Every structure is written in C-alpha cells, then in structure tokens.
Amino acid sequence: MIDLYTAGTGNGQRASIALEEFGLPYRTHKIDLAKGEQRSPEFLTLNPRGQIPVVVDSDGPGNAPLVLTQSGAIMLHYALQTGKLLPAGGIDRTRALQWFMQSATDVGPTSGALFVSQNVVPEKVPGNIKVFEDRLLAHLAACDRQLAGREFLAGAISIADLNLYPTCATRVALLQSAGLADLARWAKIMAARPAVQRGMKVPG
C-alpha cells in the first residue's frame, strides 16, 4: 500500500496526479503546512527537510518498505515501476526525460521562487518579483514553442507533461497575459484528463 503525505500545492499535486495516472491505489494524509505539521518530529523522520510530498510504500524495491521524497523522484520511480508514461527506450525516452527535467529544474523552482518573492520575503520589491516572473515566462515560452504542432511535450503523453501541468494550472493569469497559445491549448487537454482532475483535488 502507498501512503501519500501531501498538501494542496504544485509539488503535492505532481505526486497525486502521477499516482492517479499510473492507476496505483494510495491513501492520502493531509499535512497542514500553515500549522507547521511538516516540521513535526514524526514527519521529520519521513523527510528531514520537512516538506511534502512524501510517499511511504510498504512494497518498495526488494520487497522492502520505501520512503520517497521529491515529487520528480516519485513520478519517475513509479513510471519506471509501472512502465507507464515514459517511452521504453530510444530518442522518445530521451526527449521525455529532457522535458521532464526542464519542468523539474527550470519551471517548478522558478515558480517557487516567484511565490517566495511575492508572499514570503519580508519586503516585496516589484522589480525583484518581475525578474522571477520574466524568468518563469521564458521557461514557459520554451514549452509553448515545443508544443507548437504537437499534442504533448515529447511524443505521447509522459511524465514530462505531468510534471509541468501543476505550475500551469496555478499560473493561469500569467499564461493568459503572455499569450502562450500552444501551452494554453495543451493545458486544456491536460485539465480534461479524469486522472489529472482527481489528482489535482488531493488532499481535498
């Protein structure tokens, strides 16, 4: 059985939409980030960084229990385990990994930095916020160009698309103001997927 410790954030949604798309049964445990539950002694035994998402899988590799953090690692681990949403080999697999890493290392972290500059730093400086907004838009514009004439980022739908989607879902106004039409078309296709819809509602 898989236990998912999560909250309603982009990284939490990455884990839950992946588990839904892979068709893996899981139990959800809501972590209240505002109350600081991620820093409780019990939670820190699962993730010493004190962040969601965390998966506890009673049936990990070698039939041993697995505790896994990092939304990207969770996605990739179950893609490899199930053989779903990642081409088996060749250039298709390489391209899927390239775009998976683009959202994991460019889009997601920049969106996080934008959130911090808007909501967490003690002094909100419009010029600094704009720097992060522009950097995020540059990353998303690359996705938009890649999606021109394509339904998904790298051939068939893959973990590259799953990893990118939660950021686009939370940045709708920014996408619209930037006129990224191919990305907006792709986001509608992603939003219509029943498994994505279920995963985006977790933890409820």
Ligand SMILES: N[C@@H](CCC(=O)N[C@@H](CS)C(=O)NCC(=O)O)C(=O)O
């Ligand atoms: N790189 C990690 C980032 C995880 C992360 O930033 N989690 C945030 C929510 S999206 C969190 O738990 N924040 C609470 C905190 O840092 O106290 C991943 O992809 O899983």
